[in-house]
Amino acid sequence: MITNVLKLVIPSKSSNESFARVAVASFVAQLDPTLEEINDIKTAVSEAVTNCIVHAYKESMGNIYITVQVIDNLTVKIKVRDNGCGIDNIKQAMQPLFTTGGEERAGLGFAVMESFMDKLSVKSKDGKGTVVTMQKKLSIRIS
Amino acid sequence: MPVKIDVNGELVTAYLEGEIDHHSARVMRNDIDSAIERNMPSMLILDFRDISFMDSSGIGLVMGRYKNLKKNNAELHITNTSPQIYKVMKLAGLERLAKIDKVGSK
Ligand SMILES: Nc1ncnc2c1ncn2[C@@H]1O[C@H](COP(=O)(O)OP(=O)(O)OP(=O)(O)O)[C@@H](O)[C@H]1O
Ligand SMILES: [Mg+2]
Numbered sequence: 001m002i003t004n005v006l007k008l009v010i011p012s013k014s015s016n017e018s019f020a021r022v023a024v025a026s027f028v029a030q031l032d033p034t035l036e037e038i039n040d041i042k043t044a045v046s047e048a049v050t051n052c053i054v055h056a057y058k059e060s061m062g063n064i065y066i067t068v069q070v071i072d073n074l075t076v077k078i079k080v081r082d083n084g085c086g087i088d089n090i091k092q093a094m095q096p097l098f099t100t101g102g103e104e105r106a107g108l109g110f111a112v113m114e115s116f117m118d119k120l121s122v123k124s125k126d127g128k129g130t131v132v133t134m135q136k137k138l139s140i141r142i143s
Numbered sequence: 144m145p146v147k148i149d150v151n152g153e154l155v156t157a158y159l160e161g162e163i164d165h166h167s168a169r170v171m172r173n174d175i176d177s178a179i180e181r182n183m184p185s186m187l188i189l190d191f192r193d194i195s196f197m198d199s200s201g202i203g204l205v206m207g208r209y210k211n212l213k214k215n216n217a218e219l220h221i222t223n224t225s226p227q228i229y230k231v232m233k234l235a236g237l238e239r240l241a242k243i244d245k246v247g248s249k
Pocket of ligand 1: 047051052054055056057082084085086087093094098099100101104105106107108109110111130199200203
């Protein structure tokens with residue numbers, strides 16, 4: 001059961017990278033996650049949002065749509081969507097170290113999302129946009 | 144100023160400040176590179192004590208500086224990484240490029 005939802009629409013300005021990850025982190029903080037869990041989520045959101053700004057809307061501006069769903073007060077499901085250029089080979093894009101971003105990019109954004117979250121899925125249509133969905137189950141702690 | 148530079152002979156220390164993401168990395172990169180160019184250090188220390196967050200843009204920042212230093216056969220040392228930063232660096236295998244000290248380990 002979905003127990004809480006956050007929806008956020010922001011333009012692809014790089015100054016919004018910090019805002020987006022902090023907003024999602026403070027929404028998730030209600031569930032009393034561990035510091036490591038909150039940092040994992042913050043880092044993964046930062047990767048997904050940055051990819052919209054750096055790649056999807058490379059030469060342009062567009063909206064980034066972020067949805068966070070809390071399932072059974074325990075699992076956090078995050079969707080980050082753009083209407084940008086799309087990815088034509090998703091498998092290749094998700095390979096660690098693959099980048100079209102040039103010298104200063106490591107090509108590790110997807111690797112970070114994959115390893116810091118429990119589940120990651122990427123759907124994309126060339127020229128239409130990309131949706132990244134990721135999920136993490138928080139640890140149960142006896143309070 | 145997101146980067147404070149300290150020069151001690153051939154040792155240059157760059158104290159980074161704030162959060163490292165794609166938005167903030169550019170200014171830091173320019174500051175560190177001009178310090179390398181000006182001082183030609185044999186060792187550069189990147190001190191992360193005042194960095195509260197970093198994503199893969201920070202990996203790019205470290206890897207790029209490593210490549211720059213290598214041109215002059217200089218070494219890179221990373222100090223005072225928080226658990227969040229250490230985890231990202233570890234995932235990227237940065238310990239193969241530089242010695243990485245966690246925060247609190249002298
Ligand atoms: N939202 C997106 N729209 C279009 N292309 C994307 C998107 N996200 C990722 N990509 C493509 O996938 C590649 C890999 O992304 P990933 O985040 O793993 O690495 P990077 O962004 O290139 O580098 P880093 O994240 O380490 O700075 C990108 O270089 C880009 O070509
Ligand atoms: Mg990326």
